[in-house]
Amino acid sequence: MLPAHLAPTLSAALDQIHTEAQALFGQGHVADYIPALARVPPRQFGMAVALTDGSTFAVGDAQTPFSIQSIxxxxxxxxxxxxxxxxxxxxxxxxxxxxxxxxxxxxxxxxxxxxxxxxxxxxxxxxxxxxxxxxxxxxxxxxxxxxxxxxxxxxxxxxxxxxxxxxxxxxxxxxxxxxxxxxxxxxxxxxxxxxxxxxAIEMSCAQLAQATMFLANGGRDLGRDGSPDEHMLSPADTRRVNALLLTCGAYDAAGDFAYRIGLPVKTGVGGGIVAIAPGMGTVAVWSPELDAKGNSVLGAFALERLVQLTGWHYASA
Known part of the structure; x- marks a missing residue:
């Protein structure tokens, strides 16, 4: 878990990532094979981090709902x-x-x-x-x-x-x-x-980070006050789900994501990506422009920069 005194560091990291990500706009394309998604304004970026202590951090368009698609x-x-x-x-x-x-x-x-x-x-x-x-x-x-x-x-x-x-x-x-x-x-x-x-379910980055918290918390969801709430999965099944996300969650770019980011992830052609840091928290990022594999260009960059700046990776959990 991130110590409370490091929270300002995480906030600064998100601000830095938000600034750096702007340079990548235009390097991908929205999912135009789905007509409704082809109309989504491409130059949007949001990111939210939810920690197992109940605290959350967000930047950019983190409250904007988007189509979660394969997530x-x-x-x-x-x-x-x-x-x-x-x-x-x-x-x-x-x-x-x-x-x-x-x-x-x-x-x-x-x-x-x-x-x-x-x-x-x-x-x-x-x-x-x-x-x-x-x-x-x-x-x-x-x-x-x-x-x-x-x-x-x-x-x-x-x-x-x-x-x-x-x-x-x-x-x-x-x-x-x-x-x-x-x-x-x-x-x-x-x-x-x-x-x-x-x-076609729509969620924001902040909601998606909260909704996947059980995967970072041994299978238990967190209530509004940050205390364990609904028991979604057993700890053993939670570990298995995270393992499948690590190996299969990013389409045919799963190996590249594991190498570059090292966290269990699930991506979607709506431009969203959710990542799990077991024992620490969850990260949701959204930007509609996709690469050739169908994954968010800015989203993948943002997650890679986050693990570089925080040291989070699957093996450290």
């Missing part, structure tokens, strides 16, 4: 792990893919079993599992995330969800391909409806 896969995976336990692993793997997040190539050679829960195919299987377990998965997921953020108004962006659903032909193909191998139970159309709504 939602983290929350659906946790929900499925809680309800399914080890049975989950009969339908999805735990290995890095090394391929693009929406690739179909490995599915054929691996008989319809996605490599991990964070690529699109794996996330669709997770959503299929949850669709079987919940009559209204979209509201069950929102309920959990509203508790984690202490925000009863948290919701998804209807226009973004519709835009994704209308252009999600590859995701539909992935679902039907896995169904041909018997690894998909529900109608793909129904699962895609749920999947697009979960990806």
């Amino acid at each position: 939602s896969k983290l929350f659906t995976f946790v929900l499925a792990l809680k309800t399914q336990g080890d049975a989950l692993w009969s339908r999805v793997g735990r290995e890095p893919s090394g391929a693009a997040f929406n690739s179909m190539v490995q599915l054929e050679t691996e008989h319809g079993i996605p490599r991990n829960p964070f690529i699109n195919a794996g996330a669709l299987v997770i959503t299929d599992i949850l669709t079987t377990g919940y009559a209204h998965l979209d509201y069950a997921l929102l309920g959990a995330m509203r508790r984690l953020t202490d925000d009863p108004a948290l919701s998804w962006n209807v226009a973004v969800a519709r835009s994704e659903r209308e252009t999600g032909h590859r995701n539909m193909a992935l679902a039907y391909f896995m169904k041909s191998y018997g690894n998909f139970v529900n109608p793909p159309e129904l699962v895609l409806d749920n999947y697009c709504r979960q990806c």
Whole structure:
């Protein structure tokens, strides 16, 4: 945990990162293959750090809501792990893919079993599992995330969800391909409806850092007063989730992120990235311009600079 007397140092680090990041604007592009995201103003940057002692630090556009996109896969995976336990692993793997997040190539050679829960195919299987377990998965997921953020108004962006659903032909193909191998139970159309709504959930950096605090705190969420609140996961499952985030959370750039940043992360094509420093806190950063792998250009830079300035890394937790 960061000692109280070092808080000014963290604030100064965020201010420095915010200043340095401005020079990177224009080096990426918004996710224009989703029409609603193509209209997001690109030159935005926010960053929030939440510590396990309940304190938070923020800079830039940290209170601006954005579409969390694939970061939602983290929350659906946790929900499925809680309800399914080890049975989950009969339908999805735990290995890095090394391929693009929406690739179909490995599915054929691996008989319809996605490599991990964070690529699109794996996330669709997770959503299929949850669709079987919940009559209204979209509201069950929102309920959990509203508790984690202490925000009863948290919701998804209807226009973004519709835009994704209308252009999600590859995701539909992935679902039907896995169904041909018997690894998909529900109608793909129904699962895609749920999947697009979960990806269209909007959160700010400050909310995202708070919502993932349980992964830095042995599986327990923090209440408004900073004391342990909801028990989301066991310590053992928390460790396993963080391990998967470290190896699989940044699409086919996971190895580069582990090398440069050294923290468990989950990225999203909305420009958000959340990082976990077990035992210390969480970091959420957002900037809509993406690199060729679909990860935020400024977000990756900001996380790398933060670990350089603070010394945080996974092994130190």
